[in-house]
Amino acid sequence: METYKTAVVGDIATCLPFRAMGVEAVIAEETENLCEAVDRLIKSREYGAIFVAENIAERLSEIIESALYKPLPSIILIPTVTGSLGKGRNVIRETMKRAAGRDIMGEED
Template identity: 30%
Template sequence: MSTSNQRAPMAAVGSYESILPFKAIGLDVVVLTEENSESIAPVLHKYSRSGYAVLFLEEELFVKYRDTVDEINEYTDLSIIPVPNQKGSMGIGLDSIRRNVERAVGMDIFGEK
């Protein structure tokens, strides 16, 4: 049996303050500023085509680009995970998990929203 020590790469996209911890642990990061925040869709598609397994995306961006995120989650193996920024959580993570589980099993197994 062959084993591989190679792991699928992970990345983080967001403001400097929110993704700095991801850079500290060795993930690939893309720092977005006000000037380049509108160019996020090509960045997300690049990671989806490059064999990345997980992309951590700041919650505000996750909400703003929800259509692109949903498209990538639907048609690729890349998992886009929302993460809170320095302002705190918006509760998007649990909602995202609920939607993905509902899509996978065909019903909301978490009960009431």
């Protein structure tokens, strides 16, 4: 059993309540090079889970993908105050495509 840290990456409205709960926050508006900052989080191997706000996920897609099939950290997309963009569900679908070799869900959702 090992102890890791948790981080959240997003806009200030999403980050603040997490920070209040003791989760480390990388605030997008205040970070100059967001990609680099997140990359550092991953490479430090100190983080077990990283929550990334959906609205900035595109800017980080490469980094997120690079960590996808490693045991740690687990990076998941979270909705912001303005509501869900459905990107989290897309991730599930993309993963299913990889697992099955083709899109087996069709038009279901």
